[in-house]
Structures are given as C-alpha cells and as structure tokens.
Amino acid sequence: MPELRKNPLTDEWVIIATERAKRPEDFQKKTAKLPEEQERVDTCPFCVGNEKMTPPETFAFREKETSANSPGWRVRIVPNKFPAQEIHEVIIETPSHSKSIANLLPQEAEEVILAYQQRYLAAEANSKIKQITIFRNHGLTTGASKLHPHSQLIAVPVLSQKFRNQEKNATDYWQKQGKCLYCVLAKEEIEKKERIILSTPYFTAFTPYASQSPFEVWIFPTRHQHSFGNISAEETKDLAKILPQILFKFYSKLDNPDYNYIIHSYFENTADKQAKHWFLQILPRLTPIGGYELGSGIFINIVKPEAAAEFLRLQATGCKPQVAGKEE
Ligand SMILES: [Zn+2]
Numbered sequence: 001m002p003e004l005r006k007n008p009l010t011d012e013w014v015i016i017a018t019e020r021a022k023r024p025e026d027f028q029k030k031t032a033k034l035p036e037e038q039e040r041v042d043t044c045p046f047c048v049g050n051e052k053m054t055p056p057e058t059f060a061f062r063e064k065e066t067s068a069n070s071p072g073w074r075v076r077i078v079p080n081k082f083p084a085q086e087i088h089e090v091i092i093e094t095p096s097h098s099k100s101i102a103n104l105l106p107q108e109a110e111e112v113i114l115a116y117q118q119r120y121l122a123a124e125a126n127s128k129i130k131q132i133t134i135f136r137n138h139g140l141t142t143g144a145s146k147l148h149p150h151s152q153l154i155a156v157p158v159l160s161q162k163f164r165n166q167e168k169n170a171t172d173y174w175q176k177q178g179k180c181l182y183c184v185l186a187k188e189e190i191e192k193k194e195r196i197i198l199s200t201p202y203f204t205a206f207t208p209y210a211s212q213s214p215f216e217v218w219i220f221p222t223r224h225q226h227s228f229g230n231i232s233a234e235e236t237k238d239l240a241k242i243l244p245q246i247l248f249k250f251y252s253k254l255d256n257p258d259y260n261y262i263i264h265s266y267f268e269n270t271a272d273k274q275a276k277h278w279f280l281q282i283l284p285r286l287t288p289i290g291g292y293e294l295g296s297g298i299f300i301n302i303v304k305p306e307a308a309a310e311f312l313r314l315q316a317t318g319c320k321p322q323v324a325g326k327e328e
C-alpha cells in the first residue's frame, strides 16, 4: 500500500508509492552520456578569459597579484546580468567549464562554501532583506540556463509562506518541547541508522523520512546553529568533503542526474533563534513533477527513502579527492 508520510519541518505530505516503486538501480541510465570535458568555451561568460562578459565581480578568491575582472580567480562572484531581485548574485565555482562541484577537490569546494558565507553575510547586512536563498541548479531541467558550474544567491525583502511555515513549526516545537526540532530529528536518524548516508563529528547526512523526491538528502550540522552565516572553519572543511562526496555518488551511481540544492538558513536577528537550525537540502530531479504535485502540494515519491539511503551510503573515512568515473 502507498504510505503517507509527513515532513515535520514543513507539515507537507508525501506519498511513498511502494507499489510502483523502482529499485534504486533502475535509475542508472545505462546509456546516459556524461558531459564532455571542456576546459573553456569562447562564448561562455563564466569561463576564464571572458570576465568582461559579466558585470564587475563583487568578490573573488584569486591568485596573488591578479586584478579584479581578469583571469587568475578560483571562485568568482558577479551580479546576475538579468536579476530576479535587487540582490541576485552568481557564484562561479570554478574557472573550468565542465568541472562539477562533485569533482572539486575538498580545498576547492571549501572556497566555494567560504564564498557562499561571505556573500550571505553581505546580503544579511542589508536591512531591507528578509530572506536569503543560496541554491544550485544542476542540469537544464532544474532552471539552470548555463552549464558552467555555478550557484546563485537571491535575497528578497519579503518572507515566503513556505519559509514562514518552517519557522513556525520550529518555534512551536521549541515552545512545546523545549528542544530544537532539527537536533531531535538528527538524533533520531542517527539512532535509527536506516536513513543515514554519512555521519561525521560536524554533520549528519540522511534521506528524510518524508523525502519528496527519490534520493532527496538533508545535511544537518551537528552543532545547534540557526545561521549558515556562522558556519565555523572546521564545519566548512567538513562540508567541503561531504557535499562533493554525496554529489559524486549521484554523478557516478545515477549517471549525473539533474538536481537542486538549497541552503536553508535563519537570520542573525530572527525571533526565537534557539528554535532554529540551518541545513542543506539536495533534491535530485529523477522523476517529473506532474499535475497532481502542482495541484495538491503532495509529492509522490517512488523510491523508499530507506532504500535510497542504502544505495547512497558512504563511509565516514576516506574522503579522498575523487576523479569522475573512477569510483568503485
Ligand atoms: Zn564556461
């Protein structure tokens, strides 16, 4: 029988449709073509050497004695040329056109996360801003308009209803239980083990009980902390290993599926911040979103989160640099 499960963070329902369930292996598209290696594309505004094709950079990690808006950068941030909002920035994660974050070395991924933090804090300092979303669209079905590896930050002067609900649930739980809902959830997952992908001193990665799509993953920081802006140096280093490891698993085991990831975070001056906890959500796009999902707000997931976790499970040790296509 299909099973209804509720997401405790948002109160959203999902249907885990076990009858039409696919085995995780069925998502391996045997004939899928991985993107060709291409270091540089003349017409790509995010490629090295094409810096003049974007608005001037707002931040970059670069080699010493190289000047802004010229080659020599490792991570580069520019305002979006066609902004959806007043603050809309593009985080260009690597000068290389076809490298994915799944293939970045930990020290390269670390600079991407540090760049996220830097721009998050800069956006938060703007008193008009109420909600900041850092996200990554990977693949053309996810809303990405360019293939060059990049993430985005959009900051808006309003709070969405979805975000309000998430805040309210956290606050209600705190008021009733005197505990953080996210800390409790992570603890329960670690005890149960069945949905854990990886657990380190700093993070717990698991497939949520009410995953809305096959292979959805949440990465919760172990330290109770409301804001991603406060991520520590050790946490950054750890996340820079975990995130590429999980994405590399997608890349190698599920043949580079499209996905989105989103950093959910609460402001420094948020009310009841002891009730809140930032986290990172990864949503692969392996099945289409249909009319039922759009009309009802209820997602149908055809892979059990427990099976997905088993398929994605990683060893906590051995965070070695990985080369595309060479895992296992
Ligand atoms: Zn490019």
Ligand SMILES: [Zn+2]
Residues within 6 Å of the ligand: 180, 181, 182, 183, 184, 223, 224, 225, 276, 277
């Ligand atoms: Zn917490």
